[in-house]
Amino acid sequence: MTAAVFFGCAFIAFGPALALYIFTIATDPLRVIFLIAGAFFWLVSLLLSSVFWYLVRIITDNRDGPVQKYLLIFGVLLSVCIQELFRLAYYRLLKKANEGLKSLNPEETAPSMRLLAYVSGLGFGIMSGVFSFVNTLSNSLGPGTVGIHGDSPQFFLNSAFMTLVIIMLHVFWGIVFFDGCEKSKWHIPLTVLLTHLLVSTQTLLSPHYGLNLVSAYIIMVLMGIWAFFAAGGSCRSLKFCLLCQDKDFLLYNQRSR
Amino acid sequence: MLTFMASDSEEEVCDERTSLMSAESPEGRPGPEDADSTAQWRSQDSEEDCEEDPDRYTCHGVPGQPPGLEEELTLKYGAKHVIMLFVPVTLCMVVVVATIKSVRFYTEKNGQLIYTPFTEDTPSVGQRLLNSVLNTLIMISVIVVMTIFLVVLYKYRCYKFIHGWLIMSSLMLLFLFTYIYLGEVLKSYNVAMDYPTLFLAIWNFGAVGMVCIHWKGPLLLQQAYLIVISALMALVFIKYLPEWSAWVILGAISVYDLVAVLCPKGPLRMLVETAQERNEPIFPALIYSSAMVWTVGMAKLDPSSQGALQLLYDPEMEEDSYDSFGEPSYPEAFEAPLPGYPGEEPEEEEERGVKLGLGDFIFYSVLVGKAAAAGNGDWNTTLACFIAILIGLCLTLLLLAVFKKALPALPISITFGLIFYFSTDNLVRPFMDTLASHQLYI
Numbered sequence: 295m296t297a298a299v300f301f302g303c304a305f306i307a308f309g310p311a312l313a314l315y316i317f318t319i320a321t322d323p324l325r326v327i328f329l330i331a332g333a334f335f336w337l338v339s340l341l342l343s344s345v346f347w348y349l350v351r352i353i354t355d356n357r358d359g360p361v362q363k364y365l366l367i368f369g370v371l372l373s374v375c376i377q378e379l380f381r382l383a384y385y386r387l388l389k390k391a392n393e394g395l396k397s398l399n400p401e402e403t404a405p406s407m408r409l410l411a412y413v414s415g416l417g418f419g420i421m422s423g424v425f426s427f428v429n430t431l432s433n434s435l436g437p438g439t440v441g442i443h444g445d446s447p448q449f450f451l452n453s454a455f456m457t458l459v460i461i462m463l464h465v466f467w468g469i470v471f472f473d474g475c476e477k478s479k480w481h482i483p484l485t486v487l488l489t490h491l492l493v494s495t496q497t498l499l500s501p502h503y504g505l506n507l508v509s510a511y512i513i514m515v516l517m518g519i520w521a522f523f524a525a526g527g528s529c530r531s532l533k534f535c536l537l538c539q540d541k542d543f544l545l546y547n548q549r550s551r
Numbered sequence: 552m553l554t555f556m557a558s559d560s561e562e563e564v565c566d567e568r569t570s571l572m573s574a575e576s577p578e579g580r581p582g583p584e585d586a587d588s589t590a591q592w593r594s595q596d597s598e599e600d601c602e603e604d605p606d607r608y609t610c611h612g613v614p615g616q617p618p619g620l621e622e623e624l625t626l627k628y629g630a631k632h633v634i635m636l637f638v639p640v641t642l643c644m645v646v647v648v649a650t651i652k653s654v655r656f657y658t659e660k661n662g663q664l665i666y667t668p669f670t671e672d673t674p675s676v677g678q679r680l681l682n683s684v685l686n687t688l689i690m691i692s693v694i695v696v697m698t699i700f701l702v703v704l705y706k707y708r709c710y711k712f713i714h715g716w717l718i719m720s721s722l723m724l725l726f727l728f729t730y731i732y733l734g735e736v737l738k739s740y741n742v743a744m745d746y747p748t749l750f751l752a753i754w755n756f757g758a759v760g761m762v763c764i765h766w767k768g769p770l771l772l773q774q775a776y777l778i779v780i781s782a783l784m785a786l787v788f789i790k791y792l793p794e795w796s797a798w799v800i801l802g803a804i805s806v807y808d809l810v811a812v813l814c815p816k817g818p819l820r821m822l823v824e825t826a827q828e829r830n831e832p833i834f835p836a837l838i839y840s841s842a843m844v845w846t847v848g849m850a851k852l853d854p855s856s857q858g859a860l861q862l863l864y865d866p867e868m869e870e871d872s873y874d875s876f877g878e879p880s881y882p883e884a885f886e887a888p889l890p891g892y893p894g895e896e897p898e899e900e901e902e903r904g905v906k907l908g909l910g911d912f913i914f915y916s917v918l919v920g921k922a923a924a925a926g927n928g929d930w931n932t933t934l935a936c937f938i939a940i941l942i943g944l945c946l947t948l949l950l951l952a953v954f955k956k957a958l959p960a961l962p963i964s965i966t967f968g969l970i971f972y973f974s975t976d977n978l979v980r981p982f983m984d985t986l987a988s989h990q991l992y993i
Binding site: 322323324326327330331333334337340341343344345347348366369370373374377421422424425426428429430432453456457460493494497498 | 630631633634637929930931934935938939941942945971974975978979981982983984985986987989990991992993
């Protein structure tokens with residue numbers, strides 16, 4: 295497979311995340327640290343779910359057949375639940391860290407919970423995307439023919455788009471989740487968990503990429519809109535931003551319009 | 552060892568001497584002397600930092616600073632310092648992983664170092680484990696002996712010997728290892744290069760490297776050279792350490808690091824205390840310094856900042872001690888002596904930096920490189936180890952900000968790295984592979 299496939303799929307999957315990182319996170323060291331800590335939390339959640347899956351596999355004595363498939367589904371569901379649990383744990387940790395930072399230097403503006411929600415979501419997303427896709431990407435540089443056994447020849451492209459949607463979904467889930475936790479409306483994190491489960495179980499329809507991808511993107515758009523309003527956006531501010539009439543923003547950046 | 556650079560004007564020394572240095576593991580096996588020197592150049596200047604803090608503020612012309620400000624500044628600078636260390640550590644690891652994945656030479660087994668004489672080509676698992684433990688014992692005892700030897704040399708002021716030792720080892724790294732590396736890279740990519748060009752390139756590279764590391768040079772260039780020699784050293788370790796021995800050695804060296812830096816009778820601690828007693832800088836050649844020291848030589852006429860005057864004295868003091876080392880100056884300290892505009896305000900906010908020993912770079916890169924070399928073309932393990940090491944470094948820096956004394960940088964990171972390596976390799980990889988083969992996303 296060609297370098298074009300490699301670069302194309304790499305940029306499809308990681309381009310937006312890279313852009314978000316460069317423009318919003320790389321400028322502030324504290325955000326980079328929180329991003330890496332978020333990635334670490336996701337990694338630990340993955341480790342925990344792998345441990346459980348491994349244990350269950352050992353208990354069922356590694357028999358082949360449909361048992362393995364059910365075990366895998368169980369593993370997927372468990373992993374999603376553990377990921378959301380770790381998102382909650384990260385929320386608690388950030389809350390404590392924020393309080394600690396505030397008490398130590400009250401004048402200095404500590405990052406707001408909304409910003410940390412975004413950063414943590416991006417951390418989770420980047421790690422999740424990288425772990426799902428990097429091995430596939432590195433294989434795409436080697437020799438081979440895609441779909442020679444009758445599988446879809448669009449394997450790489452589909453994986454890339456799926457990775458992209460997962461990354462963006464994690465960002466939006468992070469924002470919505472933290473918002474729900476802040477306001478103690480516990481049905482919101484529950485909804486996040488349910489949509490995550492929905493997206494993951496949809497991937498079980500693997501060979502039928504169309505339905506899978508389209509519904510994942512629809513969910514992403516809906517979550518995006520929810521996250522926008524949860525983060526404090528409104529139709530008015532969106533209009534001002536798009537029409538470049540946001541006077542406060544322009545003043546702040548000292549541009550005249 | 553991790554240390555802060557107390558770059559503020561303090562009474563005695565306002566230079567990276569007083570900064571905490573990361574637990575530097577011995578730099579190189581092939582240059583055993585080096586290893587010891589690196590292992591020993593772990594300064595622990597915690598106490599000094601705390602004491603001099605009030606002075607720092609008076610020097611700055613703000614005599615009435617509330618005590619809380621010190622903590623605030625520590626925290627305010629904390630995140631920046633973490634990133635200042637993340638970037639070089641990441642770069643070093645990227646160089647090592649890129650080389651491992653593309654140049655076949657460093658993953659081929661072509662013999663072992665004399666420090667690990669026992670072979671791992673044994674039929675039984677128990678025998679292999681025993682051999683790797685024996686290898687580790689020999690390696691660690693070599694390191695301990697060399698460290699103690701170096702402390703003794705330092706105590707009896709054999710500076711020329713130490714200095715010559717360091718110069719020899721960096722010569723070898725910059726010329727011989729670079730030559731081998733370049734040869735292998737050219738071989739891998741099938742690029743032809745004639746000897747005159749090669750000679751010219753390596754001569755320039757090595758000569759500028761020697762100047763930058765041992766004398767003066769732009770900070771960025773010096774940092775780049777330190778990263779490059781750490782990567783080269785790490786690659787040598789990855790190639791010549793047998794599989795299991797490497798992992799056991801990594802574990803053992805973190806324990807040794809912990810002991811040597813924190814125990815009262817540890818060699819490194821004794822070394823640092825001796826250096827502090829004599830008010831001498833520890834060799835800069837084996838420490839990565841993350842920030843510039845304050846600008847020396849700028850006259851400040853403001854009487855309230857009496858520290859500025861002390862600043863002017865310090866370089867002279869240091870010059871004398873440098874002469875005894877035979878070294879003209881601190882490469883880091885006098886990196887950019889700005890033209891003194893009399894009457895102009897010097898930098899109010901001095902760049903405080905953190906120092907990390909080169910041995911830490913080397914062993915971090917060895918861990919990640921071994922994970923990358925482990926075969927199977929699996930990137931997840933490498934990435935997991937990378938993140939684990941960064942988080943360990945972050946935690947160590949947090950502890951540094953809390954305790955304000957020299958801390959070993961290896962234990963936490965290597966522990967996390969080892970845990971994540973073995974668990975990702977054995978547990979996560981089958982899970983992710985199974986998911987990927989069914990194209991499931993979690």
